[in-house]
Amino acid sequence: MTEKAIHIVRVPGSFEIPSAARTLAETKKYDAIICLGCLLRGDTAHYDVIVNEVTRGIGQSTQETGVPHAFGVLTCDTLEQAIDRAGLKMGNKGFEAALAAVEMASLRAAIGLQASGVSKALSTRHAAFSKKQIPPSGRNDKSIGRNRADYGNGTNRVTKPAKASRAKRHK
Numbered sequence: 001m002t003e004k005a006i007h008i009v010r011v012p013g014s015f016e017i018p019s020a021a022r023t024l025a026e027t028k029k030y031d032a033i034i035c036l037g038c039l040l041r042g043d044t045a046h047y048d049v050i051v052n053e054v055t056r057g058i059g060q061s062t063q064e065t066g067v068p069h070a071f072g073v074l075t076c077d078t079l080e081q082a083i084d085r086a087g088l089k090m091g092n093k094g095f096e097a098a099l100a101a102v103e104m105a106s107l108r109a110a111i112g113l114q115a116s117g118v119s120k121a122l123s124t125r126h127a128a129f130s131k132k133q134i135p136p137s138g139r140n141d142k143s144i145g146r147n148r149a150d151y152g153n154g155t156n157r158v159t160k161p162a163k164a165s166r167a168k169r170h171k
Contacts, residue, residue, distance in 0.1 A: 014039050014073055015050055018057025025065035031105035033061075036072040036094050038082050051075050068104030072097025 007030070011020045014037040021033045035058050041047045054073055062069040072094050076082040084090045 013037075014054050017054055017073065018061055021058060021069055022061040022065065025061055025067035025069070028067075030067060031108070032068040032070060032101035034070045034072060034094075034097050034101045036097060038074040038076065038086070040079060040082060041075075041077045068101060068108060070097040070101035070104070 007024075009020050009024065011017055017035050017037050021035050024030055025033055037054070039047060039051055039054070055071070058069050058071055058073070061067075074082050074085050074093055076085065085093050087094075
């Protein structure tokens with residue numbers, strides 16, 4: 001993949017990520033959307049509201065457009081935590097989101113749901129990726145105890161068992 005195949009769109013804040021992602025996905029020009037951002041907890045409940053809306057909006061856009069969206073929005077308590085998760089002590093969450101996007105685009109191509117307008121060369125490359133998935137050891141994930149099911153669920157690291165069990169009861 002060349003740099004010409006990557007289109008970067010900047011938004012004023014994390015709250016605007018879902019809207020921009022959906023607008024891009026609706027064009028059907030992209031195999032996947034990588035949503036990157038950072039939210040730092042403050043002294044008010046504003047953080048929780050924004051985190052929930054960004055997570056919901058990205059997930060909703062994914063489901064309604066059919067275009068994979070990789071969730072790379074950091075939710076941190078401190079700036080130091082954010083820096084560590086963006087490439088220092090705790091792996092590179094943006095890199096992990098990019099890998100997840102490639103994997104999902106490859107999966108989508110493998111089952112024949114590729115976006116219209118995708119070149120044959122790109123389709124061939126995605127098919128090659130889908131035959132040989134990127135193993136967890138190649139993901140640059142240095143977090144201990146993190147499993148693949150945690151990717152893209154909006155929690156970015158911690159899944160609270162109480163919420164997970166409540167969700168199962170309501171299904």
